[in-house]
Amino acid sequence: MSRETQINSLIMVGFILVPLWAWMTDEPFIITLTTKAAILALAGIGLNIALGLGGLVSLGHAAFFGIGGYAMGILASHAQSYDPILETPFLIEGTKSMIVIWLVAMITSGLAALAIGALSLRTSGVYFIMITLAFGQMFFFFSISWPAYGGEDGLSIYVRNNFPGLNTLDPIQFYIIVFVIMALALFLTARLAKSPFGLALNAARQSATRVETIGLSTYGLRLLAFTLSGMITGLAGALFADLNRFVSPTMFSWQTSGEIIVFIILGGTARLFGPVVGAALFILLEHILGGLSDFWHIYLGLLLLLIVLFARGGIIGILAGREVAHD
Amino acid sequence: MTDPVLQTIGISKAFGALQASKNVTLDLQPGEIHALIGPNGAGKSTLIQQIAGNLRPDDGQVILAGENVTGLTTAQRARRGLARTFQISALAMEDTVLQNAILGALGASGKPWAFFGAALKRQDLRQAAETALARVGLSDHVATRTAELSHGQRRQLEVAVALTLKPKAFIMDEPMAGLGTEGSQQMTQLLHELRQEAPILLVEHDMDAVFALADRISVLVYGEIIATGSVDDIRRNPKVREAYLGEED
Ligand SMILES: Nc1ncnc2c1ncn2[C@@H]1O[C@H](COP(=O)(O)OP(=O)(O)OP(=O)(O)O)[C@@H](O)[C@H]1O
Ligand SMILES: [Mg+2]
Numbered sequence: 001m002s003r004e005t006q007i008n009s010l011i012m013v014g015f016i017l018v019p020l021w022a023w024m025t026d027e028p029f030i031i032t033l034t035t036k037a038a039i040l041a042l043a044g045i046g047l048n049i050a051l052g053l054g055g056l057v058s059l060g061h062a063a064f065f066g067i068g069g070y071a072m073g074i075l076a077s078h079a080q081s082y083d084p085i086l087e088t089p090f091l092i093e094g095t096k097s098m099i100v101i102w103l104v105a106m107i108t109s110g111l112a113a114l115a116i117g118a119l120s121l122r123t124s125g126v127y128f129i130m131i132t133l134a135f136g137q138m139f140f141f142f143s144i145s146w147p148a149y150g151g152e153d154g155l156s157i158y159v160r161n162n163f164p165g166l167n168t169l170d171p172i173q174f175y176i177i178v179f180v181i182m183a184l185a186l187f188l189t190a191r192l193a194k195s196p197f198g199l200a201l202n203a204a205r206q207s208a209t210r211v212e213t214i215g216l217s218t219y220g221l222r223l224l225a226f227t228l229s230g231m232i233t234g235l236a237g238a239l240f241a242d243l244n245r246f247v248s249p250t251m252f253s254w255q256t257s258g259e260i261i262v263f264i265i266l267g268g269t270a271r272l273f274g275p276v277v278g279a280a281l282f283i284l285l286e287h288i289l290g291g292l293s294d295f296w297h298i299y300l301g302l303l304l305l306l307i308v309l310f311a312r313g314g315i316i317g318i319l320a321g322r323e324v325a326h327d
Numbered sequence: 328m329t330d331p332v333l334q335t336i337g338i339s340k341a342f343g344a345l346q347a348s349k350n351v352t353l354d355l356q357p358g359e360i361h362a363l364i365g366p367n368g369a370g371k372s373t374l375i376q377q378i379a380g381n382l383r384p385d386d387g388q389v390i391l392a393g394e395n396v397t398g399l400t401t402a403q404r405a406r407r408g409l410a411r412t413f414q415i416s417a418l419a420m421e422d423t424v425l426q427n428a429i430l431g432a433l434g435a436s437g438k439p440w441a442f443f444g445a446a447l448k449r450q451d452l453r454q455a456a457e458t459a460l461a462r463v464g465l466s467d468h469v470a471t472r473t474a475e476l477s478h479g480q481r482r483q484l485e486v487a488v489a490l491t492l493k494p495k496a497f498i499m500d501e502p503m504a505g506l507g508t509e510g511s512q513q514m515t516q517l518l519h520e521l522r523q524e525a526p527i528l529l530v531e532h533d534m535d536a537v538f539a540l541a542d543r544i545s546v547l548v549y550g551e552i553i554a555t556g557s558v559d560d561i562r563r564n565p566k567v568r569e570a571y572l573g574e575e576d
Binding site for chain 2: 191192194195196197198199200202203206207209210211212213214215216217218221224
């Protein structure tokens with residue numbers, strides 16, 4: 001087992017033991033914090049496919065996070081008011097089923113990522129960052145000015161959505177759902193990174209000319225990566241909304257996009273567990289420092305600066321050293 | 328003559344006031360090595376970029392196996408059988424030598440949409456990659472990070488990746504640069520065998536290699552082909568001696 005694999009396993013054990021201990025000592029708030037960290041980690045795992053593997057610095061991933069959130073909000077609000085979303089030409093009703101909501105969240109955020117990616121990937125570098133930011137902002141302003149679903153005030157859902165066989169309002173049971181999804185996403189991205197597709201995507205980041213020269217379209221590779229990336233971040237958005245039983249335009253804000261990038265940089269870009277460590281640390285700092293000072297972001301900024309300047313591999317890089325080439 | 332595998336017809340390209348290609352017409356016949364020589368800055372690499380599709384010519388056509396590919400992208404030309412190596416290596420530097428070669432084999436398979444199995448465990452890709460690496464003499468370096476290779480070894484890897492493509496035509500931009508005497512000899516031997524598999528348009532400054540290998544030589548000076556012919560023709564050509572080889576006397 002490589003050093004990085006050992007560290008990754010330890011992190012997973014932490015994500016099991018901390019909520020277990022909180023459950024036994026009856027500390028639901030700690031469970032909720034851990035749930036939040038795991039959901040934000042999932043959003044980061046999504047972005048890491050585009051950013052880490054593909055080298056695509058998207059400052060618009062809040063769009064997908066928000067779409068996932070609103071997919072949950074819209075479906076659940078119609079279900080709780082027994083008011084169909086659409087009656088003609090055919091009936092579409094709301095739902096409180098998590099599984100249906102997840103599917104809708106992933107499909108809609110995937111379609112949005114496909115469209116945004118198709119346009120944005122014609123540019124690169126700073127232009128790519130700016131155009132993804134612009135698309136994110138479009139969604140933000142749209143959500144503010146769309147009164148049907150709460151506009152600026154957002155949308156409240158009174159009861160958490162259903163999952164067969166579980167009581168989702170029990171923090172530990174909801175956490176189990178989130179943890180399993182995060183673990184599954186980690187497993188899939190680990191496979192993806194080593195797959196032929198991952199090899200080509202990663203090579204396109206290092207030398208687009210090389211990949212074109214062997215006959216593959218960098219545009220096609222990146223577009224698919226961006227779409228997968230948006231789908232996972234969208235799923236995270238649906239879970240985040242379910243955790244809070246609330247969605248608002250904040251999920252679409254550019255600060256949200258920035259925070260997801262921060263998780264990745266803190267934890268380690270292109271490291272499988274980078275966003276997991278980053279999100280956990282973010283939540284920890286928010287909880288500890290946020291209690292001491294309203295300006296805790298200053299300390300976060302300082303930490304970020306140190307990492308960018310002295311530890312390009314993030315926390316995982318510091319702990320595990322340079323990534324080893326696997327055979 | 329038989330039908331050429333690759334052809335340029337009247338290619339011209341200007342960078343501002345600098346005419347980097349002037350009405351360049353040349354072809355590559357099956358089974359041959361066609362060397363393209365010329366002084367530094369003559370426009371050899373620029374011509375190659377236009378053949379491979381990284382640069383659009385202002386005028387003229389590129390014909391690959393009878394098809395006009397002038398409007399196609401680099402990737403489309405590669406899929407139609409064009410393999411190119413770079414004067415300045417374009418490789419995935421963080422990846423290992425084997426990964427770069429497997430990438431080539433993946434490109435040749437045309438099926439990059441495989442998301443689960445590990446690329447390094449794909450026997451078909453791995454075998455094609457290892458065979459190519461053995462042919463260029465990089466078998467001992469499969470697990471080395473590309474960034475840690477010497478310049479000469481990177482050139483060998485460039486050639487290995489081109490080999491994995493099983494192309495209709497090779498275009499090689501200075502594959503011998505940075506190779507020691509032994510490496511050059513090995514590469515010369517490899518190119519010599521390779522012409523049977525696919526013809527090679529070879530840009531090279533190493534004149535020993537060029538004279539040993541070339542079936543035909545074209546001389547490019549200031550973007551213009553001033554002579555094309557056999558090794559002896561070129562050696563005797565007064566214009567060439569004056570413009571290019573003269574400095575050796
Ligand atoms: N993108 C570009 N923009 C402007 N000028 C360029 C560009 N690319 C090449 N040139 C110029 O075109 C001329 C031909 O360059 P090229 O690289 O094709 O020469 P070369 O024959 O390959 O030389 P060498 O033997 O040194 O590799 C040079 O004067 C070079 O400076
Ligand atoms: Mg050159």
